[in-house]
Amino acid sequence: xxxxxxxxxxxxxxxxxxxxxxxxxxxxxxxxxxxxxxxxxxxxxxxxxxxxxxxxxxxxxxxxxxxxxxxxxxxxxxxxxxxxxxxxxxxxxxxxxxxxxxxxxxxxxxxxxxxxxxxxxxxxxxxxxxxxxxxxxxxxxxxxxxxxxxxxxxx
Amino acid sequence: xxxxxxxxxxxxxxxxxxxxxxxxxxxxxxxxxxxxxxxxxxxxxxxxxxxxxxxxxxxxxxxxxxxxxxxxxxxxxxxxxxxxxxxxxxxxxxxxxxxxxxxxxx
Numbered sequence: 294x295x296x297x298x299x300x301x302x303x304x305x306x307x308x309x310x311x312x313x314x315x316x317x318x319x320x321x322x323x324x325x326x327x328x329x330x331x332x333x334x335x336x337x338x339x340x341x342x343x344x345x346x347x348x349x350x351x352x353x354x355x356x357x358x359x360x361x362x363x364x365x366x367x368x369x370x371x372x373x374x375x376x377x378x379x380x381x382x383x384x385x386x387x388x389x390x391x392x393x394x395x396x397x398x399x400x401x402x403x404x405x406x407x408x409x410x411x412x413x414x415x416x417x418x419x420x421x422x423x424x425x426x427x428x429x430x431x432x433x434x435x436x437x438x439x440x441x442x443x444x445x446x447x448x
Numbered sequence: 449x450x451x452x453x454x455x456x457x458x459x460x461x462x463x464x465x466x467x468x469x470x471x472x473x474x475x476x477x478x479x480x481x482x483x484x485x486x487x488x489x490x491x492x493x494x495x496x497x498x499x500x501x502x503x504x505x506x507x508x509x510x511x512x513x514x515x516x517x518x519x520x521x522x523x524x525x526x527x528x529x530x531x532x533x534x535x536x537x538x539x540x541x542x543x544x545x546x547x548x549x550x551x552x553x554x
Contacts, residue, residue, distance in 0.1 A: 359515035370464075383513055387479060391513030394522070399505040401464030401525035408515040410477070442479050 336380040338428040346431030357411040357441035366403035366421045376403040378422040385415035410441035449544035464523040477512040491539045501530040
């Protein structure tokens, strides 16, 4: 009698442990759905294709106040085929649109370096719009140890 | 507002060369509060334009997600020697500009 009750309690406990493990994974999956909508809202890019855009950013950033970032886009940068716009998006920043860069055939090379602020661990997305209207996307995940907007939610 | 611009001493005709600019600016996010609990208004350099001999070669529209003292590096090409001119403006309407000569060698 007592034995079986213990067994049931143990089973329940183990099940709840399992649920705890599964829960963050599910939360992640739901987050993944929010990003394309955010990108579309900010850039008008309905379905940017993955590729051509490379984000060079540390995997772990100590300080979210200044995270070095390099965006590289594969493009010949000629009069016919060049990058027109690059949008930088940080999904969890209070203002997710970090910057928009406008390039042209005068750029010669589609590569931009800057330093951005990141409000916590999140994904950073760069969307490039080409002269022919095609849109390409690059994503990088960054773990931020110290968030930039420490007093944004707690004045 | 002061800024530092860095270009190579000499650039090859038609070859992309890096242009670096660092502007001294707080890039206030608008999410911070002062000692009296009053919000500090947002003030960031929102637009930066770079022209080469009067032709726009680069433009950046920035928000509060750009770190303080914004730093940018981008590339451009030059056919002949000329002047690279930067101009920018912040949310408070303060404008800044910087010029630098580019020497092109064949």
